[in-house]
Amino acid sequence: MEINSIKAVYFIGIGGIGMSAIARYFLNKGILVGGYDRTPSDLTQKLEEEGALIHYEENVALIPEACKDKDSALIIYTPAIPASHQELVYFKENQFDLQKRAQVLGTLTRAHKGLCVAGTHGKTTTTSMTAHILHNSHVDCNAFLGGITKNYGTNYILSAKSDYVVIEADEFDRSFHWLSPYASVITATDPDHLDIYGTKEAYLESFAKYSSLIQPGGYLVLHKDLEMEARVQDNVTVYSYSRNEGDFHAENIRIGNGEIFFDLVSPFENIKDVQLGVPVSINIENSIGAMALAQIAGATAEEIKQAMASFRGVDRRFDFKIKNDHQVFLTDYAHHPEEIKQSIRSIKELYADKKITAIFQPHLYSRTRDFYKEFAEGLSLADDVILLDIYPAREAPIPGVTSKLIYDNLAPEVTKRMCTKDELLDLIQNSDFDVLIALGAGDIENYAPQIAEILKDK
Secondary structure, eight states, X not given: OOGGGOOEEEEETTTSHXXXXXXXXXXXXXXXXXXXXXXXXXXXXXXXXXTOEEEOSOOGGGSOGXXXXXXXXXEEEOTTSOTTOHHHHHXXXXXXXXXXHHHHHHHHHHHTEEEEEESSSSHHHXXXXXXXXXXXXXXXXXXXXXXXXXXXXXXXXXXXXXXXXXXXXXXXGGGGGGOOOSEEEEOOOOOXXXXXXXXXXXXXHHHHHHHTTSOTTOEEEEEXXXXXXXXXXXXXXXXXXXXXXXXXXXXXXXXXXXXXXXXXXXXXXXXXXXXXXSOOTHHHHHHHXXXXXXXXXXXXXXXXXXXXXXXXXXXXXXXXXXXXXXXEEEEEOOOSHHHHHHHHHHHHHHTTTSXXXXXXXXXXXXXXXXXXXXXXXXXXXXXXXXXXXXXXXTOOOXXXXXXXXXXXXXXXXXXXXXXXXXHHHHHHHTOOOSEEEEEOSSGGGGGHXXXXXXXXXX
């Protein structure tokens, strides 16, 4: 179904953060929005205030009539909804156009000019930077992001006037194959999600297929170090980028006093004295990818400079909780070995003369099984490592797979400890730290406020 033929949209599970962002997009376009969710929340209340027709009882009779016209109604559902759900069954039996969130984002890339960021790591920050630049330029954009931006306190940006939509292209479950980008950055293709893909070769092939989905006349900006071979349609312009070389790269990098400046070298227009609002060195590369997309979309050099300096980051991505002359504590979503390496290297570059302690909560048994040696190698860049139990997320335990696999492979010069989440706060209380970074995609973030309080009290 094309956007311009949609008269009503119905969401089964409208209260999720990703679903609610798309609901707001359609509300912003003046399209009738209805939805079901199991329980009211702050999000659903705000949606209702903005005009959405929401109910909290599984009941076909409560679906707005406009949402029952299958020629003009789009039905969007979250996979968390059980197959037996009465409303989902009704729409399936009556052969409505039902789409998951990823499919809807694909529809948006065909209705607008999609600026997409894919990659094993770096994509949330790069996507958020791109959206921030464009939103603060004459170009503007719609944006659907993979994290909560600190500048806006949300994971989406809406525009009534812009033809651009910025989207984080997620490779999990091959979701990004629904997209049709106008332009895309690919940040990294280090194998991940092997529970889905099975092999490194299948993972790389998935990215190659994604690159083939860029529209003719569009753009692909590839990190120079990728193993994948891009497959592009006719008249797609391919650029390279990295920190130090490529069509887009940085020169005259200056790191010191908690600040980072550099000059952007670009085939469009060089930009002098770019300042990073979140001054960690990995953001040099992230920002180069973002500025490349922003230049492709038409943002000016001055607009880009001002936006990069005012970018405040994304929750759980180099998220500083304490930052003073005596103590530094931050959290980072890093949950892949390459992300761990980049996180710790970035912190060591900023605080070269201080002891770096990393708390790491492994995410998924399968990822730990597949990459425990690589995790140990990355964590060994720190001076001190505290290992928590594996966060299982969607998985059942795998016999013999525990955090000890990583622990046993840490470099001999690293001080190392294992502890449970229940023991963590006591361990923090009884230890001293210069720079403490908590790494992982599980629930380690929930402990950050308590850790910060303990450190402040000390």
